[in-house]
Amino acid sequence: GDSVTQMEGPVTLSEEAFLTINCTYTATGYPSLFWYVQYPGEGLQLLLKATKADDKGSNKGFEATYRKETTSFHLEKGSVQVSDSAVYFCALSDLYNFNKFYFGSGTKLNVKP
């Protein structure tokens, strides 16, 4: 079945450091891939998405490229800020499986000033 695996946290970085959060997936169909961000006590917000192979999603300085050959969708940001501290979830949606979403376990990011 479909699944998403992302790196465990927490990830602790200093402000302006480079961020990578790894995400790999398993899917039987043709999934869309997403990164969501969750701030404490809140719901999830969409950060970026990619709907087909080689697509690059980007938003607020974050980027991720849909790599079908490596079944990966790693999240990157060149220079993190304290305000980026949150939990990040990788997810996939399988159009041919009733649009069910499969979420990774989440990676907590702590950015220190």
Add this chain to the structure above:
Amino acid sequence: DGGITQSPKYLFRKEGQNVTLSCEQNLNHDAMYWYRQDPGQGLRLIYYSQIVNDFQKGDIAEGYSVSREKKESFPLTVTSAQKNPTAFYLCAVGAYMVYNEQFFGPGTRLTVL
């Protein structure tokens, strides 16, 4: 997301009582979902509904029930059969059979005393 309302934000109940969590949306999307999130954990799917008057069990449906009488509403009842109901509950909305993200509500934190 402003188009999805979950109420209340915090809910306290005594053990053995049923409780209903509200989820309302004005995004005009067909699909609605309920997830459970435990501290430091990812999201687990409880129930989902693709159209009015139809819903399917997710991965952890035992001890929960839902109804979908209107497109805008998808209430979740946590019954006394749910052995460990204290958690953060998230409602989400999405377009059915379309490559599209899920939009999340702000969540309800349920504490059973």
